[in-house]
Amino acid sequence: MSLTNATPLAVAQAARLGSRNLAVLPTDERNAALTAIHHALADGKDAVLAANAKDLEAAHKAADGGTLSQSLVKRLDLGKTGKYEDMLQGILDVRDLDDPINKTTARTLLDDNLTLSRQTCPIGVLLIIFEARPEVIANISALAIKSGNAAILKGGRESSHSFAAIASLISRALSTTTVPPACLQLVQTHDVIADLLKLDAYIDLCIPRGGNKLVRFVKDNTTIPVLGHADGICTTYLCADYPADKATKIVLDAKVSYPAGCNALEQLIIEAPALTTTLPAIATALLQAGVSLRCDAASLSALQSSLPPDSAALLQPSTPEDYTTEFLNLTLALKTVTSLSEAITHINTHSSHHTDAILTLSRPTAETFLAAIDSSSVYWNTSTRMADGQRYGFGTEVGISTNKIHSRGPVGLDGLTIYKWVLVGDGQVSADYGAGGRKWKHRKLPVGGDEDVVRDDEERELLWRFRVGRSMEK
Amino acid sequence: MSLTNATPLAVAQAARLGSRNLAVLPTDERNAALTAIHHALADGKDAVLAANAKDLEAAHKAADGGTLSQSLVKRLDLGKTGKYEDMLQGILDVRDLDDPINKTTARTLLDDNLTLSRQTCPIGVLLIIFEARPEVIANISALAIKSGNAAILKGGRESSHSFAAIASLISRALSTTTVPPACLQLVQTHDVIADLLKLDAYIDLCIPRGGNKLVRFVKDNTTIPVLGHADGICTTYLCADYPADKATKIVLDAKVSYPAGCNALEQLIIEAPALTTTLPAIATALLQAGVSLRCDAASLSALQSSLPPDSAALLQPSTPEDYTTEFLNLTLALKTVTSLSEAITHINTHSSHHTDAILTLSRPTAETFLAAIDSSSVYWNTSTRMADGQRYGFGTEVGISTNKIHSRGPVGLDGLTIYKWVLVGDGQVSADYGAGGRKWKHRKLPVGGDEDVVRDDEERELLWRFRVGRSMEK
Known part of the structure; x- marks a missing residue:
C-alpha cells in the first residue's frame, strides 16, 4: 500500500499491471500477505488510535459546528470497545477462508474430448471510495488481496489521519511479501476522483462506501460498473x-x-x-x-x-x-x-x-x-x-449491494470474483456440428474437490440401500 | 408482446408491474407461454419471411448505395437455410431447460434455528436494444419469460418489418397464456431510446446487441447496468x-x-x-x-x-x-x-x-x-x-458478455437471474452475538434436491469405509 501523489492515470495503470501479477500468485503467498498486515496493524494499534483521535477531535468540532452529522462521527471512532479487535480478527477470518479463485464451479462435456469449465478468477482492479469508517481500509485490503484483485482506495477527508496511519503500516507489511505494492494504492486528494471514474479501461469495478450523496455522485459520473447501495431503508x-x-x-x-x-x-x-x-x-x-x-x-x-x-x-x-x-x-x-x-x-x-x-x-x-x-x-x-x-x-x-446484477446483499470474497469459460478440445470446430453433423452431448459433469459428493453408480447404490435401511428402522 | 406507441415512462412502468406478476408464475405457466410462442412462429413462418424479404430488399439497396455494410445484410437474412428452424428449436430448448428461478444455491446454518439461504430470482425488467438479426426477438422473448423477467425490446430500423411480423405473432400467442402482455413490449421509434436509458428506477439491466457504436452509445448514456460486448476481436x-x-x-x-x-x-x-x-x-x-x-x-x-x-x-x-x-x-x-x-x-x-x-x-x-x-x-x-x-x-x-461483473461469456438463462438472501430465524437478534455472547456456527448445509450429496456424519463414515475398501482391493 502506498500513499500516492501520482496522476490518476499512472495509479490506474500501475494497479492494472500489479493485478496481473497478483492474480497468478499462489494461495499461500496471498495468505502470507494477510498475516503480515494483521501483525503490523496489531503492533501499530497505538499509533493508529492516536491518529484516529486527531480525526475524531476535528470531527467533534465539525459536528458541534453543524457541518458533520453525529452518525458520521460515530462511524469514525476506531476506539469504540472491540472495534479495533474486530478489524484485526476480520483480516484473519478472511485469510482462513477458502481461496475463492481458480475454483471450477461447473463442467460440461460438450462432446468427446471437448470439455467446458467455468473457473473463478479475480475481477481485476477495484476502485473503493469511502467516507468515514477507517476500519474499512483493512477489510477491503484483506478481501482484495485474498481474491487476487488490485484496489485503489480513496478515503474521506474526515478520516485522513487514520487512513494515513493504517496505510503506512500496511505498506511496510506488504514490502516483506510477494504482493506487488501497486496492488494497494491509497489516494487522498478529493480532486482525483472525477479522473479515476473515467478510467474504465483500467478499473473494472467501483465500490462507493458512504452516504446516498456519494453513491449517487459516483453512479452519475462513471461508466465503470458500480456495486453498492445508496440507501438503507x-x-x-x-x-x-x-x-x-x-x-x-x-x-x-x-x-x-x-x-x-x-x-x-x-x-x-x-x-x-x-x-x-x-x-x-x-x-x-x-x-x-x-x-x-x-x-x-x-x-x-x-x-x-x-x-x-x-x-x-x-x-x-x-x-x-x-x-x-x-x-x-x-x-x-x-x-x-x-x-x-x-x-x-x-x-x-x-x-x-x-x-x-x-x-x-x-x-x-x-x-x-x-x-x-x-x-x-x-x-x-x-x-x-x-x-x-x-x-x-x-x-x-466489502459492502452491501442492492444491485440487481452481480453480487447482492453483503458482498464478501465470492462477490469479488468473476469467472472465465475454459474450453479444452482436440481439434473440433464449429462447422462439425449442426444440421446433419455431429450432435452436442451437453452432459453435466461433477465438479471436483467435493469429497462428500457421490462419485459413481456403485456409491449411489450403497447410499440408497443405507438410507432405505435407516428409514425402515424408524 | 405489444408493438407500443406509449411513452417510455408508461412502457417502463407497465413492464415493472408486469414483471412482479410474471416473477411469481409457476414454472409450467411460463413454459406453456413458450410453447404457444413456438407454435405461433412455426405457423406464421411464411408471413415472417415475407416481411423479412421486404427488409432484405431495402437492405440490399442500402448496401449497394454504400450506407449499410454487407455484414449487416447477412445478419438480417432469416431465410438462410436452417436459420428459422434454429430459431424455433431455440425456443423449445429454452422451455425444456431447468427452471432457473426459485432455486436454493447455498445454505448456511448461522445458529440453531437461524438458517441463511441464497435463492435465485428474476432480475426484473430488461431493456434489449438490437440492430439487425430479427431472430433475436424470439430468443430474447423465450429467455426473458423462462427466467421470469419482463423485457422491453427495441429493434433496429433495418429489420422493422420482420420485427413487427414476429411481434404480432408472439402477441397473439401470449394472449392465450397467463403471462401479462406488458412483460414483452416492442418499441420501434429510435427517439425513445434516450428516454428509456434514463429510467433506472424501472429498468434493471440493459443489453445492447449490435455494433461497437451502439454499445458505446448505450454505455455512455445510462446509469442502468449494461451487459454485453462492444467488440469481438x-x-x-x-x-x-x-x-x-x-x-x-x-x-x-x-x-x-x-x-x-x-x-x-x-x-x-x-x-x-x-x-x-x-x-x-x-x-x-x-x-x-x-x-x-x-x-x-x-x-x-x-x-x-x-x-x-x-x-x-x-x-x-x-x-x-x-x-x-x-x-x-x-x-x-x-x-x-x-x-x-x-x-x-x-x-x-x-x-x-x-x-x-x-x-x-x-x-x-x-x-x-x-x-x-x-x-x-x-x-x-x-x-x-x-x-x-x-x-x-x-x-x-441473450448475448455474449465481456463484462467483468455479473455474467461473462455467452449469457443464457442463469445470466438473467440474480439471487436474494433469505434468513429464517426464531427471534434471534444481532446483539445476542459478538464479544461474550453467542458464537456463530456458520456451518455450510447441503443444498436441497441433490440426492447425491452426503447428508450426515453416519453417511460420510459409510462412504469413507466403502472407498477405503475399494482402494485396498486395487
Whole structure:
C-alpha cells in the first residue's frame, strides 16, 4: 500500500499491471500477505488510535459546528470497545477462508474430448471510495488481496489521519511479501476522483462506501460498473399473530443496537389487529430506549388510547417523507396495513431493497412475503441488523449491494470474483456440428474437490440401500 | 408482446408491474407461454419471411448505395437455410431447460434455528436494444419469460418489418397464456431510446446487441447496468508444436465459417518457429478460401519465401490498426512472437476479452495461457467460433458478455437471474452475538434436491469405509 501523489492515470495503470501479477500468485503467498498486515496493524494499534483521535477531535468540532452529522462521527471512532479487535480478527477470518479463485464451479462435456469449465478468477482492479469508517481500509485490503484483485482506495477527508496511519503500516507489511505494492494504492486528494471514474479501461469495478450523496455522485459520473447501495431503508412487517416479547426484542435490536448502520430499521409496518395487542408493548420499549415514533393516523390513535398520557405525549404524526427517509438515528416511522398484499406493495415501493423482515408464526404468510419482496435480503422472525458479511459467514464484507446484477446483499470474497469459460478440445470446430453433423452431448459433469459428493453408480447404490435401511428402522 | 406507441415512462412502468406478476408464475405457466410462442412462429413462418424479404430488399439497396455494410445484410437474412428452424428449436430448448428461478444455491446454518439461504430470482425488467438479426426477438422473448423477467425490446430500423411480423405473432400467442402482455413490449421509434436509458428506477439491466457504436452509445448514456460486448476481436495463438492439419481446420473454421460473427477470428499469433513449418499450409488454405492476410514483417517475409509467387502476391503488410480492428469480413491479421509471455501480453493488450485460443500439444504451455489470458472464454485446441450459448448448452443466448461483473461469456438463462438472501430465524437478534455472547456456527448445509450429496456424519463414515475398501482391493 502506498500513499500516492501520482496522476490518476499512472495509479490506474500501475494497479492494472500489479493485478496481473497478483492474480497468478499462489494461495499461500496471498495468505502470507494477510498475516503480515494483521501483525503490523496489531503492533501499530497505538499509533493508529492516536491518529484516529486527531480525526475524531476535528470531527467533534465539525459536528458541534453543524457541518458533520453525529452518525458520521460515530462511524469514525476506531476506539469504540472491540472495534479495533474486530478489524484485526476480520483480516484473519478472511485469510482462513477458502481461496475463492481458480475454483471450477461447473463442467460440461460438450462432446468427446471437448470439455467446458467455468473457473473463478479475480475481477481485476477495484476502485473503493469511502467516507468515514477507517476500519474499512483493512477489510477491503484483506478481501482484495485474498481474491487476487488490485484496489485503489480513496478515503474521506474526515478520516485522513487514520487512513494515513493504517496505510503506512500496511505498506511496510506488504514490502516483506510477494504482493506487488501497486496492488494497494491509497489516494487522498478529493480532486482525483472525477479522473479515476473515467478510467474504465483500467478499473473494472467501483465500490462507493458512504452516504446516498456519494453513491449517487459516483453512479452519475462513471461508466465503470458500480456495486453498492445508496440507501438503507429497512422495514419490518409485524403480523398480529407474533408474540409481543419476541417482537419487542427483534424490533429493539433492529432500531437501537446501531441506528447509524445501513441495516438499522427505519419503518415498522403493522398489521391492523396488532395495533391494540402487541404494538403498545413494543412502542413502550422503543420510547423507553429514546426512539421517536412517527405514526400514521391509525397507529397514532391506537397508541394514544393505550399508552399512559406521558408516553402518548411523545408520539408524533408521520409525514409522507418519513416513509422515504433513511433516518440513521433514533427515529422510526410506523405504518398500518390491513393485508399482506398491502404490506408487500408498501415495502416494494418504499424500501430501498436492502433488507426487509416479517414477524409471523404463519409459514404460508412468511413464504409469500419472502418470495414477493424484491430486496437483497428478506428475513423471517429476525432482526434486519443481521445483514452483514461477518454475520453471514463471509469473514468480512466489502459492502452491501442492492444491485440487481452481480453480487447482492453483503458482498464478501465470492462477490469479488468473476469467472472465465475454459474450453479444452482436440481439434473440433464449429462447422462439425449442426444440421446433419455431429450432435452436442451437453452432459453435466461433477465438479471436483467435493469429497462428500457421490462419485459413481456403485456409491449411489450403497447410499440408497443405507438410507432405505435407516428409514425402515424408524 | 405489444408493438407500443406509449411513452417510455408508461412502457417502463407497465413492464415493472408486469414483471412482479410474471416473477411469481409457476414454472409450467411460463413454459406453456413458450410453447404457444413456438407454435405461433412455426405457423406464421411464411408471413415472417415475407416481411423479412421486404427488409432484405431495402437492405440490399442500402448496401449497394454504400450506407449499410454487407455484414449487416447477412445478419438480417432469416431465410438462410436452417436459420428459422434454429430459431424455433431455440425456443423449445429454452422451455425444456431447468427452471432457473426459485432455486436454493447455498445454505448456511448461522445458529440453531437461524438458517441463511441464497435463492435465485428474476432480475426484473430488461431493456434489449438490437440492430439487425430479427431472430433475436424470439430468443430474447423465450429467455426473458423462462427466467421470469419482463423485457422491453427495441429493434433496429433495418429489420422493422420482420420485427413487427414476429411481434404480432408472439402477441397473439401470449394472449392465450397467463403471462401479462406488458412483460414483452416492442418499441420501434429510435427517439425513445434516450428516454428509456434514463429510467433506472424501472429498468434493471440493459443489453445492447449490435455494433461497437451502439454499445458505446448505450454505455455512455445510462446509469442502468449494461451487459454485453462492444467488440469481438478474437485471437488464436499457434504454437510450433501443433500439427498443420488440425491447425488449418481450426483456423479456417474460426475465420471463414461466419466472418460476420463476433466470435470470428481476427488475429493469428504465430510462435516464430511455426513461420516456416506449419504456417505456410495454413496460409495457403486461408488464401484459397479468399481470406486477405495482413502480415507483420516476420510472417510476410517467411510466407513470401515459402509460398508460390501467385499466392505470395496476395499477401499484404499489416498496419498497427489491424491489431485493434474487428474486421467482420475475410481479413486476418498475422503477428509473430518469440515467447509465450509475448503472446499473452499481446493478446491481453489487443484482444477485446471475448474469446482467445491456444493451439499446442503442451499441457503446461496451455495451462499458463488459460490462466493468464484475461478474457471471458479461453480455449485450448479448438475454434473461437465455439463461443455461443447454444454450443455451450444454454439453449440459446441473450448475448455474449465481456463484462467483468455479473455474467461473462455467452449469457443464457442463469445470466438473467440474480439471487436474494433469505434468513429464517426464531427471534434471534444481532446483539445476542459478538464479544461474550453467542458464537456463530456458520456451518455450510447441503443444498436441497441433490440426492447425491452426503447428508450426515453416519453417511460420510459409510462412504469413507466403502472407498477405503475399494482402494485396498486395487
